[in-house]
Amino acid sequence: MTTTHTSSGVPAPTGTLASVVKWVDKVVVIAGTAVAITALVIMFVSLMAEVIVRYFTNQGMGWPTEMPNILFPWLVMGGIVLAAQRGQHIAVTAIQARLGRMGNKVLLIGHQALIAATFFYLAWVGLDVLEITGTEVFPVTGITAKWAYLALIAGFVGLGITALTTLGHLLPASDPLAVRAHHIEEDV
């Protein structure tokens, strides 16, 4: 099994388009990392505080239990986008061994087109979800559920953009399999 990140093995494309693609990838990675890590740290601190307070007073504070409802979607969507940027989403890639470079290039371009179309469409549908859920409010914090659903839209847009930048890497690549190629043994 191989999984698909921008690898140092790919010859760096040059030109304005390449610079834009690189810049966009950087923005997506920084945003995804900031969102996911912030969500994780806030959830940890608030849930830990809830456990400690409940242990000593036999009564919870309440608001920390709503934090996951708002922040878990942000951690999940940030993580999904980061995994896409690093090519870590798991795939069964047996067919790639049977295809030549051109075949793999066509296959991977097809993937990215499909992923971009799917997730931009889902983000657009998500706007309707935001409208419908606008009236839902978390009872203790009084925060609207829109903030949780917004994570979904942001994540879908992040995935769509990542698919487009992957296309930007794929088109000039001489070895398409090296684009966002994740080598699992390097995770050590």
Place this chain on the structure above:
Amino acid sequence: MTLTMLLVFGALLVLALPVGYALVISSGLAAVTVGGMPSVAAVVKIFQPTQSFPLLAIPFFMLSGSLMMGGTLGKRLIHFATMLVGRFHGGLGQVTVVGSTVFGGVSGSAVAEASALGSMLIPWQKREGYPGAFAAAATASSSVIAGLIPPSIPLILFAAVSNQSIASLFLAGVLPGLLLCAGFMLTCYFSGRLRGFKRLTDEVTLKGVLSATLSAAPALAMPAFIVILLRAGIATPTEVSVLAVFYGLLVSMLVYRDLTLRRLYDALLHTAVTTGVVMLVIAASNLVGYVLTVEAVPTAVADWTAETLKSPWMVILMLNFIMVTVGMFLDLPAAILLLGPTFVAIGNAIGLDLIQLGIMMAVNLSIGLFTPPVGTTLFIASAISREKVGAVVKELWPFYLVAITVLGLISFVPAFTIY
């Protein structure tokens, strides 16, 4: 609707589209175009798992594992295992097995374990004259024990699918995990004895063993700490996972004194990415579950199975066969989430305890992690050892026999899982 979903999913999988995307596209297409489900409802279905409090245990257990595994703990555990079993026949292989079992109580993930332990133990075994393929086989097979020792991520997923207690599943996984450990150790022992593998000759003293045990104690205590908190009802699984992170931070800062800001950042980032990988599959599987439930597929399959196969023994045999086969192709979380709803219905139909089914599922699908054509721990160990997958598979045969024997025991003798 189900047929459309399965056909599209199968086609996209063969075309190497990542599993999570393939699930979103196939189930969404089937639900919206064939089933007439509004697109908005499909998006809400994808969103729902992110509101599950029990599933929040997954990132926190991953974070506690990353915090503890990223430091000097690995070396301490290997030293501990070497002190215990290094001097016996096949000792270095046995160190791998014992190390994996103890590490499993921290990491909860077979893949993380194969990477972390394999990178330390495979080169060491090769330097000591062990065949690279054997070293890889010992790592690939023993790392899957992590899927059974608490805090096991696959068992949390099964709990979510089957509405079973995470605490009961964690407790039920311990004995099968230890059985696999004992079986793999015996395999290494006999391989070492028959093939004359080098034994370590370093002098082992009681003081040395005690010192190594003390050094590894924080990791050894982790699974016990988790099970006790859960069984005593002191905290929910998610709260226990948060406490495990706190414990990991304390141990890294105060006991091992190896926590740096860089390592903390790496652990947080690794947790975020791995959560993304697992949760994409979980979120998409919620939509798949909707498609299957609307057409009552799990109930229909369960009724058909019970009527056709009659004997529960035959049904259990068939379940095992399907799970091992699916596990050869699909990754563990996806397989649990896809097969779970149908298998739970079948289990209920034949009176199979769902805790036992959960452990059967974890063992079956774990075997898939070290079998070709798609075996994650097999590929990792093979890559680290620089041995061909085929050569590693040849060395894996006795390990497969052990795993199948343990699978048989937990499938047909409930006492191994229900206590």
